[in-house]
Amino acid sequence: MRDIPGIHHVTAIGSDPGENLQFYTETLGLRVVKRSVNQDDASVYHLFYGDRSGSPGTSMTFFPYPGARQGRVGTGQVSTTQFLIPADAVDYWIDRLAEAGVDADEPRERFGETVLPFEDPDGLPLELVGVAEAPAGDPPDGPVPPEYAIRGFYGVTLALGDTAATERLLETMGYERTGTEGTRLRYEADGDLGYVVELLDGPDVADGRPGAGTIHHVAFRVTSEDQADWREELQRFGLRPTEIIDRKWFESVYTRTPGGVLFEYATEGPGYTVDEDLETLGERLVLPEWLEGRREEIEDGLPPLSTDS
Secondary structure: OOOOOOEEEEEEEEOOHHHHHHHHHHHOOOEEEEEEEEOOEEEEEEEEEEOOOOOOOOEEEEEEOOOOOEOEOOEOEEEEEEEEEEHHHHHHHHHHHHHOOOOOOOOEEEOOEEEEEEEOOOOOEEEEEEEOOOOOOOOOOOOOOHHHOOOEEEEEEEEEOOOHHHHHHHHHOOOEEEEEEOOEEEEEOOOOOOOEEEEEEOOOOOEOEOOEOEEEEEEEEEOHHHHHHHHHHHHHOOOOOOOOEEOOOOEEEEEEOOOOOEEEEEEOOOOHHHOOOHHHOOOOEOOOHHHHOOHHHHHHHOOOOOOOO
């Protein structure tokens, strides 16, 4: 099996779908690359944001439940999602977030890079990390100039009561430990996006509680050829992965990790253009074939999005 190069996507829980769409497209400058529904609860949108095509390593996705109770970020969760920007874009983003009324923290240095922490409208912890040799990426047309645009994921931070078993799992996946700062352990993969996983050993932190402003799961990139082998490897590790599940735009295997975080292992293809043209991604509600027969019922049950005509 090939080592895992990094994150495929991160999926979070939100509340107001229109506010979510506005923040991630107009404030952060990502493109909405897919409008669909939660395949396990078709009464709720599944909104996908990313670069121009939503390529693996760039896709932040949401289940926005209107009126959802506020969650609590804590142990057993992805505690922070990190986006990669060019190092010389940090000042631009300080000004942009301030102009948008986003209450960002002061920039800080971590592992030799500048980190800008802030939250989305639901209180989801996010960070922009300035990287000196940021990949060019494929930024979408939008409100953020390409030279300052988010390139994709930098990584995630996991809050854990005990890091040992998760460290072994990451090493099995091909990650290498590259540094320590205080209680923060840093692991890196060999990709150019979403290649960082940091572990926080926080036994005194309260357990996380699902809800708006929390991460549902983090997905890692695997090839179609390797996915079944990775599933067997997870079983050998003592975990209980799901069967391979067809999600239309990729195939997925899920497992609850020793630290309580839900990991997904998602294939890199076929991608979001399998059922829409690149130029019109995200402009209409797209359903997988097995839900298409319920389209009228599903559309009637969904709230309007603020940008819908």
